[in-house]
Amino acid sequence: MKKLLQFLFLMFVIAINAIAQDRAVTGTVTAREDGLPLPGVSIRATGSTAGTTTDANGRFSLLVPSGSTSLTFSYIGYVQQVASITSNSVNISLVADQTMLSEVVVTAGGIKRNKDDLGYSISTVSSEELVVGRASNPVNSLAGKVAGVRVSSANGQVGSSSGIFIRGFTTFTGSNQPLFVVDGVPIDNGGGFNALQTGVSNSNRAIDLNQEDIESMSILKGPAAAALYGSRAANGAILITTKKGKAGTKNSVEFNSSLNLVEVNRYPEYQNMYAQGTLGNFNSGSITSWGPEIKGQSVTNFRGESETLTAYPDNVTDIFKQGSNIQNNLSFQGGTDKSTYRLSYGNLQERGFLENNALKRNNFTVNATSQVAPKFTVGVSAQYVLSNSERSQIGNQLSNPFFRAYFLPRSFNLANYPIQNPDGSQVYFDVTDNPLWTLRNNTYDDVVNRIIGNASLKYDILPWLSANYRLGVDSYAFNAVGYDQIGARGQGNTIAGGTGGILNIAQNSRDINSYFQLIGSRNLTKDLKLDFNIGNEIVETNFTNTSTTGKQLSIRDLKNISNAAVVTAGNSISQSRLVGLFGDLTFGYKRFANISFTGRNDFSSTFGADNNSYFYPSVAGSFIATEALPTLKGNILSFLKLSANYAKVGKEAGAYATNTFFNQAGAADGFGPSIVFPFNNLNGRTFSNLQADPNLRPEFTTSKEIGVEARFLKDRLSIEAAAYNTLSTDLIFAVPVGPSTGFTTQNKNAGSLKQKGFELLVSGTPVKTQNGFWSVSVNYTKITPTVEALAPGVPFIQLGGFTTPGTRLYAGEPYGILFGSVFNRAPDGKFLIGANGLRSISPTTAAIGNTNPDWTAGVTNNINFKGVNVNFLLDIRKGGDVYSRNIGDIYRTGVAKETAEFPRFDASGAVAKPYVLDGTLANGQPNTTAVTAQEYWSNIYAFGTGESYVFDGSWFRLREASISYTIPASVLQKTPIGKLEVGLNGRNLYLHAPNFPHFDPETNASGASNSQGFEANGLPQSRNFGFFLRATL
């Protein structure tokens, strides 16, 4: 009734206005943020029916009835604006409406749909949000921005990998990384895993993507959203839509540039009172700083020379240097009614905080579409990437520059001595490589040549039905040269035992994806609409790896395999194919109820013929209460949606997992000694320790999710919440068996993994005016992954780390438990203290930490005022244990500030005993024996003591921030520049880790791996800050 009244009133007003006299008003509408003209903006003379829309150049002309004194400009995605008519020309710029959730999202199969209709969770991250921090790795740019997404960076070395987990874990030891899809075609994001005892920090291949080419990232959370991508998207998918030319826009040129400085974001705090040595005595060969007080006394250094004992507060920080990150991008784009194009070139040059650590990346991208016949559109999207990277050794090995450098004796200064002798051999007091020597001499360079592209055809069979075909390829050649200098002491790239080594790796990866889809949309009745998408997918993956290792070099720095006296080579080929048939039927009723059914059948080459076909379905429904019952809608509540879904997804095995093989023989004991075959010109074969199961079946993950989305106060405030649980069963993994079976593991379907998750997104716009706005968005994630069962009789499996300590999956426990040695306890539960006043290690290992955060949250703030835009992201993590060898190291060696909290010597000059360990003696009495600082710290943090090396990894950080200013279009009017934006930006600017001393808890020894929260002599994280500009011609 109310509506009818409104309508009648409107008609009446129009009738009156129509009588009055008109006048012509013209003008141009541009976007505030980039100064570009906005086509299609709807303009209405206020209080009349007179209206028009802007043309391709943002221009309009309107006959305004004389009663109207103002114009209302409205455009999807922009704040509606009213401008008074003061002359015959009205030029106006519209402000993008940040509160307006991107209504249209890209869903599986590249199909754009209204987000309100979906029964599952999708989040979108726009181009502007991605580039705030100017990170080199696009994965890092997602950190903290999306509920349900956890990003884990290995370390801050340029080119290092970052793992990304969407809604936790669905499998034990297989990949839990999501599928990356660029313009509808999956791409490879492998390669981010790091070995623990050898080699450099590796890159995950998504680092090849240039964020400046990305229009948006659509995060498909969970199996329901990603059902159509099948097996590979059991962990969700990230759909990347690249920037394209827009139909009907004029040609434009965009240039943007940024310069950032790169440095270490956190250094340990050191004591600077006590020198190298032990037991209070100076020792020039000692790796610890339990020596005498530094008083300028004269000592004999490790070279036998006399020198004055001095503290060097900056001896560790001096190993690092200032890095830089320079990014330049140039693009040309435009479009006619029938075709669009975009051509771009991006160049990134980053130098890290260590010598010989850099990433240079060039991206050439082209996108074009053309309607070649009235119903026929063809498109191509392609990019060529050329990337070069230099990185240094990491991990538990003597060539890692930071294997022991974080606890460089406080009285030792690298700069005081040469790093090498004239013959090139090292000068150093310790058995490790000299940190500067290894950075300069043990090198690693890789080159990636990559082509990602697809060709697509679209034929509109009927107005409501189209056939699409898309063929995509992701092909790259990866070539790496690792060089271990003659005389290197660590495992390095080649484990050459000091003889010098060269490692040549050549990898070729080729993934081909073919999609045929019939996409239709039709009203079945007046109120019932059907959308469908049926099709097939054919995936073929090929990967070849050839690695050649040469040892016993004779010429320094000749990085050619001919320099090696002993050469061994190996190669491997992996190929798999998958054919999937899928269908998605979505019924929409009266714009308020939607239900989707999907089904997919996969045929995978990785299973035997009896098990290689498997089907899995999903159903998702949504109900928009405010549309169904308009009375719900009011000034408070503007939108309410309820959704629910159920999905199941099957996952294939790795290639060649159904047979047991004979491997090339070899021997190794985990301490470095090894025999590599051929041995003495003899080859050997050994039966694999992994027994395969010829009857392997797919593993399945089922998920159930309910969601609610509500918007209030005319969409100024929005709340989205989702709760879900997933259950993964029949998981394929290497089940440990006692070696007395002849095997150490058996590949089979076993075990189950259960997760509960909750996500919340609250967005609001506390301030919104014509001059600007302030929007805040808070995302919150809580995931509880539980290993329900492994295999019968198997209480745990190893995930990563060392034999001990490491990370494990324990049946009945959360996913990813840290385990390691623990101290003996007295019957009263306190530490058992020996007669010497110290703790002792128990012979059995135990769980010592849970690597899963209790919850994570991100807070994005966006403030826009008169062309000034401030954007900052707070990244909060509560809980999540981290095993940190670095922290243990700086304690046990007496370099950390706390280790000098009490004077180490008493008045007489004797070594003081200021500590009494809390605990119980064997006789049940409390301990009273005083011990020295050295005894105290090197007992509690004795090397490899799991229990005390575990710290709570909670953090609060200013992850990203930028402040930018868009020069008003009026200022630029006389210049060829259409838009100019300049600003300052930064990443990892502030860190507060309340329970994690001295280092950044964001670190992971294994890189992009299921094993999280484990650090073994890790490199620090980086911070960057600088300025940028973006210009459009």
Next chain:
Amino acid sequence: MKKLQNIILGTAAIVLLTVTSCEKYLDINTNPNAPTSAPIQQVLTNVTVNVGFAGGSDMHRFTSLIIQQFAGQNAPGTQSREYARYQIQPTDVNNLYSTLFATQLQDIEYILKNSEGSPHYSGIAKILKAHIYSQAVDMWGDLPYTEAFKAPEINQPKLDKAEEIYKTIITVINEGITEVKATTSALSPSANETIFKGDRVKWEKFANTLKLRLFLRYSAKDPAFAKAQLDALIASNAPFMTSIADNFQMDFVDATASQNPIHQFENTRSDQFFPNKFLVDLMNSTSDPRRPTYFTDFPFGSGTYKGATPLDAQSFAFSRMHTYLRGELKRPLVPDAQGRIPSNPANNTAYTGAAPIRLLTFAEYNFIRAEHALRYGAGAAAAMPFYQAGIRASMTMAGVSAANQDAYILANGLLNGLNLEANVAKIITQKYIANYGVALEPWNDWRRTGYPVLVPVDASIAAEKAIPRSLFYPESEVASNPNFIQKPNQLVRIFWDTRP
């Protein structure tokens, strides 16, 4: 509407075609990288190389540290230091156990199943199986035997009594001897068998000598059995080792990743593993002429030798292992100003690394015979020639000149102890010195006889109340096989270890 029909039909046709050609398209899961069967010749190469490697790896480190031939050094917490104070945890033994079972014994099972018509292969495989099982039993005790290597049918094998396994492996050795002596064999090993290079006479000698070793193990538990078995074996005219050329040892070569693992460890884990003060002082007390190849002198060039103890602060001011374990010197070592030999590439690569890993030597054979003669035969007089032959064999391996050997024998070569026990002590002490670099056997002898008399590491650091009598079961087996019950400590004894 017709159009729609066509579309549906067309799509159905595409789907059908896809499905029918699918099976062939998907049939690509044959691994191009590794075969599902392998020639037994190459599998045997893996076994013999790994048997040698294991003898110079964890097994040698655990046992030589326990028995004080070596001392752990470097920063507190370094594994060798931990092992030396008996902190050898269940996870520490995983790797060794897996190597023995899942690599060596598993491959032997494959050879045994695939050597029909080739008794020379099955014979060698059986002798090796007995050798490996004896090592495993001597370290851990009860282990799976009858139900082992039957996965996936049996994934949790039950354990057999150590004593039963000992009995069984004697039978296995006997079968092995018969088979290596077979007159015809379709395949016969040659250089691909890296221990005796296919010399089957040597295999027979080793097999018999191994039986001597195993029978002597009963000296405390069942002397009558030991005597009867040894007497019978010796009387049978079975061939035994006759020179150091018959040593059961694996020769490594001077090439990266082909070198002796003891030497490799010295390079990859510098300054962690030094000759023990106990052994060095024992040899110092007789000015033992084996010292110049066993150890480097300290200070360098002084002609004196200094061992390390687990209590020493971090340092490398000690004698290091030398050419006997690391291979010949290609160029002189370069000491620092304090006469220490820094572990640097120049010094590390000065050695060839081609020293053998010795597993059962002609010297040990002689000491076994000496002990047999002493305990069960004509006594000290009959034992002495074997005793001296044992010392000479050891010295020959250590490159000691004949004149120096004579002088040493003259001064130290008499079995003139006051009683049997004193002479056993002499024999075992010499055996202990001779078995420098031989994994496990010195510990076996100490557990069996109590010699040489050792003082356990200081209680302030010791992780056990006494010197260990066995190793913990590996965590890998305990965690996956409920038939295994972890030992309360490492003082649990092996069945033959019954001395008071």
